Amino acid sequence: MPPPARLLADVEALAADGHSVTIVEEHPRYFVIIQGLALPSLYEPETTDLMVIADYQYPLSALDMYWACPAVRINGAFPQGADQFSDFIDRKWQRWSWHYTWNPSVHSLRSHLEVFFDRLDHAS
């Protein structure tokens, strides 16, 4: 089953922003991986693969949380809410339990990424 048209459009928009994005399909879910995402200077490593998980009802179904591989630290420690790990698609991912109220009419993959960077800035 192909991903929802809106998810594909959002991935294209991120690619147009210069990101390298792949989708791994495990219907009814889709693992969207932004590869080699550059992080703000205080974080280690400098880049990571960032994953979000969408499903077949995206964007009616919310995006929630973020997953990183390799794991990201700040001042040698895991950021707040990012100290748990989960296995997906044969990799161990650091789960960022960061939440907000998703509005399907407003939010997108791009805005989800903006929330991530906004919180990274505040966490640093």
Add this chain to the structure above:
Amino acid sequence: MKYRLTIPSDLWLRLDSHLQSSAPEEDGAFVLARSGLGQVFHRFVGHELLLPATSNAWEARGKHQLRPSGRWLSAAIGAAIETNSALVFIHSHPHPDHPAQLSPIDQATSSEWARSIAPTIDNPLLSLVWTPRSVNGLVFDPRNSAIGNRLDVIEVVGAGRRIVVSGTGAFLGQTAAVDDRQVRAVGFETNIALRDLTVTIVGAGGTGSPLAEQLTRMGIASITILDPEVVDSESNIRRLSGSRWSDYTESTPKTAIATRHLMGLQLGTNVTGLNQDVRSEAGVSALIDSDIAVVATDTHSSRAFVNQVAYQYWLPVVDVGLVVGTTMTGDVSGMPIEVRTLLPDTGCLLCRGTLDARQIRAENLPIEELTDEMDRGYVQGVGGPAASITSLNVLAASLAALTVVQLASRQGVTEPHILVDPWQLYVQRFDAQVDPDCLCSQWRGQGGNVQVPPL
């Protein structure tokens, strides 16, 4: 295959007013209509009215003739191509002596047009004739444009109602003694509308099953009831109309219980049970084939799915839900039932803030991840049995069934979103305005042009 044209009431009112105002001269207009296929119906959904804007719109126009100019016809064809729509040409026969159907000349002209237009727009051409009393028409398919197929149903939806302006259903209008009290209650006309109705019910549980029984007892023509679940707990037996104890021990599908029970009533309603999730190709087909759908499921995911289909295909939907609230000490704090009517001129469930995107996500999680998130407190109230008592379910079913009756009546639904709490004894009305910034603007009247991703 049968053919149905569904037109939003605001579009219809403008069209009807335009055609009436030109009498005794003939007049006409184009309507752009997207479409989708069910198992029974090819459903066209009118989304844009093209009125003759300039004096040179007609090549010939009079009391007994009407021919659009080549320029206007080309513009209409261009609009159909641009929006991937079928093209509907509707013209009037305002004179009482004119036939209520396409005349032989109309048919020949339509067929000639169809041979060039339908393949050009890669969509059907529909040719309709309007009289002050009725509307009729033919559908010319691009693959076989020489032969027109009868347009079986023309319906107008909105302003609280679903009005059939053309179409003969299974019921031919004889009121039998079995309908006597119902006719006394709602009148002859509404009774006929009910007897012709095809309804899809989503959910054969505590609310869906008594709802199906009430609609069957009202004598509606056809019910399709969808539910993927079987009776897997003893508490189901208390709440499902027509259930027996053996249904628990035999894990009977809920739709099989509904079908057995309703057919056993021998009231003439054609009942089809689909032991499937509505979020499927079969679910979309059943909805496209319906006159009205009722959503009696307790998941946001299913509601979101039907909500989208409803607005893509202008399908009138009655959405019913209930909650039993309890205090910290275990007392009942309320039993609110909400009934929401979805029509082209009302806000969708997203506009109204009914759908919860986080809840939809949670419902779509694999069970082990859902359990993990519930354990961590990220998710609440998903998957487990909801508090329920039969009388409340039956009341919710009754409110939904009466809303179906209102939709089929001339009076229509006056309140598209109500809350009734029989425990606290109050009624509340909610706003149901369309939010112009809502995601639903991308689906409205799109028919099959927009993907509805199935589960």
